[in-house]
Amino acid sequence: MTRMPGDGRGAANAAAVLRTVLDHGPVARSGISALCGLSPAAVSRQATGLLRAGLLRELPGPSAHSGSGRPRVPLDLHTGAVGGPVAAGLHIGVPSSTFSLVDLRGRTLARRSLPHHAGRNDPARIAAALRDFLRDSDTGRPLLGLGAALGGWVRPDTGTVVRHPALDWHDRPLADELGAALGLPVRVDNHARAVAAAEVLFGHPAARRSLVHLFIGNVVDAAFGIEGTVHQGPGSAAGDVAHLPVPGSGAACACGRTGCLQAAASDTALGAEAVRRGIVPDPSVALLADAAAAGDPRADRLLRERARDVGRAAALLLDVFNPAVMVVTELSSVLNDAYLDEIRTAALERSRVCDDPARIVAPHAGPAVLPQAAATVLLAPLFRDPAGGSPAPTTGPGPAPTPPSPHPDPTTAPPPTPQLI
Structure with a gap:
Protein backbone atom coordinates (compact mmCIF):
# COMPACT_ATOMS: atom_id res chain seq x y z
CA MET A 1 0.00 0.00 0.00
CA THR A 2 1.89 3.01 -1.26
CA ARG A 3 1.09 6.23 0.50
CA MET A 4 1.11 9.53 -1.34
CA PRO A 5 2.33 12.67 0.42
CA GLY A 6 -0.43 14.11 2.58
CA ASP A 7 -2.58 11.02 2.19
CA GLY A 8 -3.83 11.12 5.78
CA ARG A 9 -7.39 10.42 4.73
CA GLY A 10 -6.32 7.27 2.90
CA ALA A 11 -4.50 6.04 6.00
CA ALA A 12 -7.56 6.68 8.15
CA ASN A 13 -9.80 4.91 5.63
CA ALA A 14 -7.49 1.91 5.48
CA ALA A 15 -7.50 1.70 9.27
CA ALA A 16 -11.29 1.94 9.33
CA VAL A 17 -11.62 -0.95 6.88
CA LEU A 18 -9.09 -3.10 8.72
CA ARG A 19 -10.69 -2.46 12.12
CA THR A 20 -14.16 -3.17 10.74
CA VAL A 21 -13.01 -6.53 9.43
CA LEU A 22 -11.34 -7.23 12.78
CA ASP A 23 -14.61 -6.53 14.59
CA HIS A 24 -17.11 -8.06 12.15
CA GLY A 25 -15.29 -10.29 9.71
CA PRO A 26 -15.86 -12.28 7.67
CA VAL A 27 -17.81 -9.48 6.01
CA ALA A 28 -18.49 -8.45 2.42
CA ARG A 29 -17.35 -5.10 1.07
CA SER A 30 -20.93 -3.82 1.09
CA GLY A 31 -21.18 -4.74 4.75
CA ILE A 32 -17.94 -2.92 5.53
CA SER A 33 -19.29 0.20 3.87
CA ALA A 34 -22.46 0.10 5.96
CA LEU A 35 -20.57 -0.54 9.19
CA CYS A 36 -17.80 2.06 8.92
CA GLY A 37 -19.58 4.75 6.91
CA LEU A 38 -17.17 4.85 3.96
CA SER A 39 -18.43 4.87 0.40
CA PRO A 40 -18.41 1.57 -1.50
CA ALA A 41 -15.70 2.97 -3.80
CA ALA A 42 -13.47 3.94 -0.85
CA VAL A 43 -13.95 0.53 0.76
CA SER A 44 -13.14 -1.23 -2.49
CA ARG A 45 -9.99 0.87 -2.97
CA GLN A 46 -8.73 0.26 0.57
CA ALA A 47 -9.68 -3.42 0.54
CA THR A 48 -7.66 -3.91 -2.63
CA GLY A 49 -4.60 -2.37 -0.99
CA LEU A 50 -5.04 -4.43 2.18
CA LEU A 51 -5.39 -7.61 0.12
CA ARG A 52 -2.18 -6.81 -1.74
CA ALA A 53 -0.41 -6.13 1.56
CA GLY A 54 -1.45 -9.57 2.79
CA LEU A 55 -3.47 -8.22 5.73
CA LEU A 56 -6.85 -9.27 4.32
CA ARG A 57 -7.92 -12.32 2.34
CA GLU A 58 -11.00 -13.28 0.35
CA LEU A 59 -12.67 -16.38 1.68
CA PRO A 60 -13.03 -19.34 -0.67
CA GLY A 61 -16.77 -19.05 -1.39
CA PRO A 62 -19.23 -16.17 -1.86
CA SER A 63 -21.48 -15.20 1.01
CA ALA A 64 -25.19 -15.95 0.76
CA HIS A 65 -27.19 -13.32 -1.06
CA SER A 66 -30.31 -12.90 -3.04
CA GLY A 67 -31.12 -11.00 -6.16
CA SER A 68 -28.99 -10.15 -9.16
CA GLY A 69 -25.51 -8.74 -9.33
CA ARG A 70 -22.08 -9.98 -8.32
CA PRO A 71 -21.85 -12.37 -5.37
CA ARG A 72 -20.68 -10.71 -2.17
CA VAL A 73 -17.27 -12.23 -1.46
CA PRO A 74 -16.53 -12.04 2.26
CA LEU A 75 -13.25 -10.57 3.49
CA ASP A 76 -11.45 -11.51 6.65
CA LEU A 77 -8.12 -10.83 8.30
CA HIS A 78 -5.43 -13.00 6.76
CA THR A 79 -4.89 -15.52 9.55
CA GLY A 80 -4.51 -18.52 7.29
CA ALA A 81 -1.78 -21.07 7.95
CA VAL A 82 -0.43 -20.33 4.47
CA GLY A 83 0.56 -16.71 3.97
CA GLY A 84 -1.11 -15.21 7.04
CA PRO A 85 1.36 -12.80 8.67
CA VAL A 195 -2.07 -5.01 27.89
CA ALA A 196 -4.33 -1.96 27.66
CA ALA A 197 -3.71 -1.76 23.91
CA ALA A 198 -4.54 -5.47 23.56
CA GLU A 199 -7.81 -4.92 25.42
CA VAL A 200 -8.67 -2.01 23.13
CA LEU A 201 -7.83 -4.00 20.02
CA PHE A 202 -9.04 -7.51 20.85
CA GLY A 203 -10.89 -7.40 24.17
CA HIS A 204 -13.95 -5.98 25.89
CA PRO A 205 -15.82 -3.54 23.56
CA ALA A 206 -16.23 -1.03 26.40
CA ALA A 207 -12.43 -0.75 26.62
CA ARG A 208 -12.48 1.33 23.44
CA ARG A 209 -14.54 3.99 25.21
CA SER A 210 -12.29 4.21 28.25
CA LEU A 211 -10.29 1.87 30.41
CA VAL A 212 -7.85 1.78 33.29
CA HIS A 213 -5.46 -1.15 33.49
CA LEU A 214 -3.72 -2.06 36.75
CA PHE A 215 -0.79 -4.47 36.43
CA ILE A 216 0.38 -6.28 39.56
CA GLY A 217 3.63 -8.22 39.20
CA ASN A 218 7.15 -7.77 40.51
CA VAL A 219 6.71 -4.36 38.93
CA VAL A 220 3.44 -2.51 39.56
CA ASP A 221 2.22 -0.29 36.71
CA ALA A 222 -0.99 1.19 35.32
CA ALA A 223 -2.30 2.51 32.02
CA PHE A 224 -5.23 4.68 30.96
CA GLY A 225 -6.95 4.74 27.58
CA ILE A 226 -9.77 6.80 26.12
CA GLU A 227 -11.50 6.62 22.73
CA GLY A 228 -9.24 3.78 21.65
CA THR A 229 -5.95 5.54 22.48
CA VAL A 230 -3.67 4.53 25.36
CA HIS A 231 -2.23 7.59 27.10
CA GLN A 232 1.56 8.00 27.09
CA GLY A 233 2.11 11.38 28.72
CA PRO A 234 5.20 13.59 28.31
CA GLY A 235 8.25 11.39 27.95
CA SER A 236 5.95 8.33 27.96
CA ALA A 237 6.15 8.38 31.75
CA ALA A 238 2.44 7.83 32.48
CA GLY A 239 1.45 4.83 34.59
CA ASP A 240 3.85 4.86 37.55
CA VAL A 241 1.62 3.84 40.46
CA ALA A 242 4.21 1.99 42.55
CA HIS A 243 3.76 4.50 45.36
CA LEU A 244 0.00 4.84 45.16
CA PRO A 245 -1.23 4.60 48.76
CA VAL A 246 -3.21 1.50 49.69
CA PRO A 247 -5.80 2.47 52.32
CA GLY A 248 -5.31 0.47 55.49
CA SER A 249 -1.89 -0.96 54.55
CA GLY A 250 1.08 -0.53 56.86
CA ALA A 251 3.63 -2.25 54.61
CA ALA A 252 7.01 -0.52 54.79
CA CYS A 253 8.27 0.76 51.43
CA ALA A 254 11.86 1.37 50.34
CA CYS A 255 10.88 5.00 49.72
CA GLY A 256 10.54 5.49 53.49
CA ARG A 257 6.75 5.60 53.60
CA THR A 258 4.24 2.89 54.43
CA GLY A 259 1.32 1.51 52.48
CA CYS A 260 2.71 2.02 48.96
CA LEU A 261 1.16 -0.32 46.39
CA GLN A 262 4.53 -1.77 45.38
CA ALA A 263 5.35 -2.66 48.99
CA ALA A 264 1.88 -3.92 49.83
CA ALA A 265 0.91 -5.95 46.78
CA SER A 266 3.79 -6.64 44.37
CA ASP A 267 4.82 -10.21 43.58
CA THR A 268 8.13 -9.49 45.30
CA ALA A 269 6.39 -8.53 48.53
CA LEU A 270 3.87 -11.38 48.29
CA GLY A 271 6.54 -14.01 47.63
CA ALA A 272 8.62 -12.82 50.57
CA GLU A 273 5.58 -12.93 52.87
CA ALA A 274 4.67 -16.42 51.66
CA VAL A 275 8.16 -17.65 52.57
CA ARG A 276 8.03 -15.85 55.93
CA ARG A 277 4.77 -17.63 56.77
CA GLY A 278 6.24 -20.98 55.73
CA ILE A 279 3.71 -21.54 52.94
CA VAL A 280 6.24 -22.06 50.12
CA PRO A 281 10.00 -22.67 50.16
CA ASP A 282 10.82 -20.07 47.52
CA PRO A 283 9.40 -16.55 46.98
CA SER A 284 7.35 -17.52 43.94
CA VAL A 285 3.78 -16.34 43.41
CA ALA A 286 3.24 -19.20 40.96
CA LEU A 287 4.10 -21.67 43.74
CA LEU A 288 1.76 -19.82 46.08
CA ALA A 289 -1.07 -20.01 43.53
CA ASP A 290 -0.39 -23.73 43.08
CA ALA A 291 -0.55 -24.23 46.84
CA ALA A 292 -3.89 -22.43 47.03
CA ALA A 293 -5.26 -24.49 44.13
CA ALA A 294 -4.16 -27.64 45.99
CA GLY A 295 -6.26 -26.59 48.97
CA ASP A 296 -3.73 -24.92 51.30
CA PRO A 297 -5.85 -22.49 53.39
CA ARG A 298 -2.80 -20.39 54.30
CA ALA A 299 -2.03 -19.78 50.64
CA ASP A 300 -5.66 -18.95 49.91
CA ARG A 301 -5.77 -16.52 52.85
CA LEU A 302 -2.63 -14.70 51.71
CA LEU A 303 -3.85 -14.41 48.12
CA ARG A 304 -7.16 -13.00 49.37
CA GLU A 305 -5.26 -10.46 51.50
CA ARG A 306 -3.34 -9.35 48.41
CA ALA A 307 -6.55 -9.22 46.36
CA ARG A 308 -8.13 -6.89 48.92
CA ASP A 309 -5.08 -4.59 48.83
CA VAL A 310 -5.30 -4.54 45.04
CA GLY A 311 -9.02 -3.79 45.21
CA ARG A 312 -8.52 -0.84 47.58
CA ALA A 313 -5.89 0.63 45.24
CA ALA A 314 -8.19 -0.02 42.28
CA ALA A 315 -10.90 1.99 44.00
CA LEU A 316 -8.66 5.08 43.98
CA LEU A 317 -8.07 4.71 40.23
CA LEU A 318 -11.76 4.10 39.61
CA ASP A 319 -12.66 7.31 41.41
CA VAL A 320 -10.02 9.38 39.58
CA PHE A 321 -10.72 8.12 36.04
CA ASN A 322 -14.21 6.56 36.24
CA PRO A 323 -13.50 4.32 33.22
CA ALA A 324 -16.04 2.23 31.35
CA VAL A 325 -13.99 -0.83 32.28
CA MET A 326 -11.13 -1.52 34.66
CA VAL A 327 -8.79 -4.36 33.77
CA VAL A 328 -6.71 -5.94 36.55
CA THR A 329 -3.80 -8.17 35.61
CA GLU A 330 -2.88 -10.10 38.77
CA LEU A 331 -1.91 -13.75 38.67
CA SER A 332 -4.34 -15.31 41.16
CA SER A 333 -7.37 -13.45 39.76
CA VAL A 334 -6.39 -14.37 36.19
CA LEU A 335 -6.39 -18.04 37.20
CA ASN A 336 -9.33 -18.05 39.62
CA ASP A 337 -12.45 -15.88 39.57
CA ALA A 338 -12.75 -16.13 43.36
CA TYR A 339 -9.79 -13.75 43.74
CA LEU A 340 -11.21 -11.42 41.11
CA ASP A 341 -14.41 -11.31 43.16
CA GLU A 342 -12.30 -10.41 46.21
CA ILE A 343 -10.77 -7.51 44.26
CA ARG A 344 -14.21 -6.37 43.13
CA THR A 345 -15.66 -6.48 46.65
CA ALA A 346 -12.80 -4.46 48.15
CA ALA A 347 -12.93 -1.93 45.31
CA LEU A 348 -16.67 -1.36 45.55
CA GLU A 349 -16.47 -0.95 49.33
CA ARG A 350 -14.06 1.97 48.83
CA SER A 351 -15.11 3.51 45.53
CA ARG A 352 -17.42 6.51 45.52
CA VAL A 353 -18.31 6.27 41.82
CA CYS A 354 -18.43 2.57 40.93
CA ASP A 355 -21.17 0.26 42.14
CA ASP A 356 -21.06 -2.27 39.30
CA PRO A 357 -18.65 -5.19 39.85
CA ALA A 358 -18.88 -6.13 36.16
CA ARG A 359 -16.81 -3.04 35.32
CA ILE A 360 -13.79 -4.71 36.95
CA VAL A 361 -12.49 -7.53 34.75
CA ALA A 362 -9.49 -9.76 34.22
CA PRO A 363 -7.67 -9.56 30.87
CA HIS A 364 -9.73 -11.19 28.14
CA ALA A 365 -6.78 -13.36 27.05
CA GLY A 366 -6.46 -15.00 30.47
CA PRO A 367 -3.11 -16.71 31.07
CA ASP A 385 -2.09 2.90 10.18
CA PRO A 386 -1.87 -0.20 7.96
CA ALA A 387 0.63 1.41 5.60
CA GLY A 388 2.82 3.57 7.81
CA GLY A 389 2.49 1.39 10.90
CA SER A 390 3.22 -1.88 9.14
CA PRO A 391 6.84 -2.99 8.74
CA ALA A 392 7.65 -4.98 5.64
CA PRO A 393 7.09 -8.68 6.40
CA THR A 394 10.13 -10.91 6.43
CA THR A 395 10.54 -14.62 6.25
CA GLY A 396 11.36 -16.38 9.47
CA PRO A 397 14.91 -16.98 10.68
CA GLY A 398 14.93 -20.36 8.96
CA PRO A 399 12.66 -23.39 8.72
CA ALA A 400 12.76 -25.91 11.50
CA PRO A 401 13.12 -29.57 10.50
CA THR A 402 9.78 -30.38 12.14
CA PRO A 403 7.96 -27.20 13.17
CA PRO A 404 5.34 -27.61 15.89
CA SER A 405 1.71 -27.33 14.92
CA PRO A 406 0.33 -23.89 15.73
CA HIS A 407 -2.71 -23.60 18.00
CA PRO A 408 -5.13 -21.03 16.51
CA ASP A 409 -7.33 -21.13 19.59
CA PRO A 410 -5.45 -19.89 22.69
CA THR A 411 -7.71 -22.02 24.87
CA THR A 412 -6.24 -25.13 23.26
CA ALA A 413 -2.62 -23.99 23.26
CA PRO A 414 -0.35 -25.79 25.73
CA PRO A 415 -0.52 -23.77 28.96
CA PRO A 416 2.73 -22.03 29.95
CA THR A 417 3.92 -21.81 33.50
CA PRO A 418 1.89 -18.81 34.71
CA GLN A 419 4.09 -15.76 35.31
CA LEU A 420 3.09 -12.13 35.32
CA ILE A 421 6.65 -10.81 35.77
Missing part, protein backbone atom coordinates in the same frame (compact mmCIF):
# COMPACT_ATOMS: atom_id res chain seq x y z
CA VAL A 86 2.33 -13.15 12.31
CA ALA A 87 3.97 -10.92 14.91
CA ALA A 88 6.57 -12.08 17.38
CA GLY A 89 6.15 -11.09 21.00
CA LEU A 90 8.66 -10.78 23.83
CA HIS A 91 7.72 -10.06 27.42
CA ILE A 92 10.77 -9.43 29.59
CA GLY A 93 10.03 -10.21 33.23
CA VAL A 94 12.15 -10.43 36.31
CA PRO A 95 12.03 -14.22 36.84
CA SER A 96 11.61 -15.09 33.16
CA SER A 97 10.91 -13.89 29.66
CA THR A 98 8.10 -15.15 27.43
CA PHE A 99 8.27 -15.53 23.64
CA SER A 100 5.23 -15.80 21.40
CA LEU A 101 3.91 -15.84 17.85
CA VAL A 102 0.55 -14.10 17.44
CA ASP A 103 -1.74 -13.75 14.43
CA LEU A 104 -3.69 -10.69 13.30
CA ARG A 105 -6.59 -11.56 15.59
CA GLY A 106 -4.35 -11.66 18.63
CA ARG A 107 -4.43 -15.44 18.91
CA THR A 108 -1.30 -17.01 20.33
CA LEU A 109 0.03 -19.66 17.95
CA ALA A 110 3.17 -20.63 19.84
CA ARG A 111 4.91 -19.60 23.06
CA ARG A 112 7.91 -20.47 25.19
CA SER A 113 9.39 -19.30 28.49
CA LEU A 114 13.04 -18.50 29.26
CA PRO A 115 13.90 -18.55 32.98
CA HIS A 116 16.35 -15.91 34.15
CA HIS A 117 18.50 -17.99 36.44
CA ALA A 118 20.81 -15.94 38.66
CA GLY A 119 19.59 -12.72 37.09
CA ARG A 120 20.78 -13.64 33.58
CA ASN A 121 18.38 -11.34 31.77
CA ASP A 122 20.76 -9.52 29.46
CA PRO A 123 19.32 -8.69 26.00
CA ALA A 124 21.97 -10.70 24.14
CA ARG A 125 21.00 -13.92 25.93
CA ILE A 126 17.29 -13.17 25.47
CA ALA A 127 17.78 -12.43 21.77
CA ALA A 128 19.70 -15.68 21.21
CA ALA A 129 16.94 -17.73 22.87
CA LEU A 130 14.27 -15.81 20.97
CA ARG A 131 16.06 -16.50 17.69
CA ASP A 132 15.96 -20.22 18.50
CA PHE A 133 12.26 -19.99 19.31
CA LEU A 134 11.48 -18.25 16.02
CA ARG A 135 13.47 -20.83 14.08
CA ASP A 136 11.79 -23.74 15.85
CA SER A 137 8.31 -22.21 15.38
CA ASP A 138 8.74 -21.11 11.76
CA THR A 139 6.05 -22.40 9.40
CA GLY A 140 6.93 -20.10 6.51
CA ARG A 141 4.38 -17.41 7.40
CA PRO A 142 5.47 -13.79 6.90
CA LEU A 143 6.92 -12.32 10.10
CA LEU A 144 5.99 -8.66 10.62
CA GLY A 145 8.55 -8.03 13.35
CA LEU A 146 8.85 -8.09 17.12
CA GLY A 147 6.84 -6.38 19.81
CA ALA A 148 8.57 -6.25 23.20
CA ALA A 149 6.97 -5.32 26.52
CA LEU A 150 8.38 -4.93 30.02
CA GLY A 151 7.75 -3.01 33.21
CA GLY A 152 9.14 0.31 34.30
CA TRP A 153 9.50 3.55 32.38
CA VAL A 154 9.72 2.81 28.65
CA ARG A 155 9.77 5.28 25.74
CA PRO A 156 8.24 3.68 22.64
CA ASP A 157 9.26 6.57 20.38
CA THR A 158 12.96 5.84 20.95
CA GLY A 159 12.68 2.18 21.94
CA THR A 160 14.45 3.01 25.20
CA VAL A 161 14.05 1.59 28.68
CA VAL A 162 14.46 4.76 30.70
CA ARG A 163 14.25 3.08 34.09
CA HIS A 164 13.62 -0.48 35.25
CA PRO A 165 14.98 -0.77 38.81
CA ALA A 166 14.24 -4.50 39.17
CA LEU A 167 16.42 -5.27 36.13
CA ASP A 168 18.86 -2.45 36.91
CA TRP A 169 18.37 -1.03 33.41
CA HIS A 170 18.70 2.69 32.79
CA ASP A 171 18.52 4.47 29.41
CA ARG A 172 18.90 1.15 27.64
CA PRO A 173 18.33 1.28 23.83
CA LEU A 174 16.47 -2.01 23.89
CA ALA A 175 14.81 -1.76 20.47
CA ASP A 176 18.15 -1.10 18.78
CA GLU A 177 19.83 -3.96 20.65
CA LEU A 178 17.13 -6.48 19.80
CA GLY A 179 16.78 -5.26 16.23
CA ALA A 180 20.50 -5.60 15.59
CA ALA A 181 20.60 -9.07 17.11
CA LEU A 182 17.52 -10.40 15.32
CA GLY A 183 17.47 -8.47 12.05
CA LEU A 184 13.81 -7.59 12.59
CA PRO A 185 11.76 -4.42 13.03
CA VAL A 186 11.28 -3.99 16.80
CA ARG A 187 8.84 -1.88 18.84
CA VAL A 188 9.08 -1.60 22.63
CA ASP A 189 6.56 -0.41 25.22
CA ASN A 190 5.60 -0.70 28.87
CA HIS A 191 3.68 -3.90 29.61
CA ALA A 192 0.75 -2.14 31.33
CA ARG A 193 0.19 -0.04 28.21
CA ALA A 194 0.66 -3.13 26.04
CA ALA A 368 -2.07 -15.75 27.51
CA VAL A 369 -2.28 -12.05 28.41
CA LEU A 370 1.47 -11.35 28.26
CA PRO A 371 2.24 -13.25 25.04
CA GLN A 372 -0.63 -11.42 23.33
CA ALA A 373 0.18 -8.01 24.83
CA ALA A 374 3.82 -8.12 23.79
CA ALA A 375 2.92 -8.83 20.15
CA THR A 376 0.27 -6.10 20.33
CA VAL A 377 3.09 -3.57 20.77
CA LEU A 378 3.76 -4.28 17.09
CA LEU A 379 0.18 -4.95 15.95
CA ALA A 380 -1.53 -1.89 17.46
CA PRO A 381 0.35 0.61 15.23
CA LEU A 382 -0.48 -1.56 12.23
CA PHE A 383 -4.22 -1.36 12.93
CA ARG A 384 -3.96 2.42 13.45
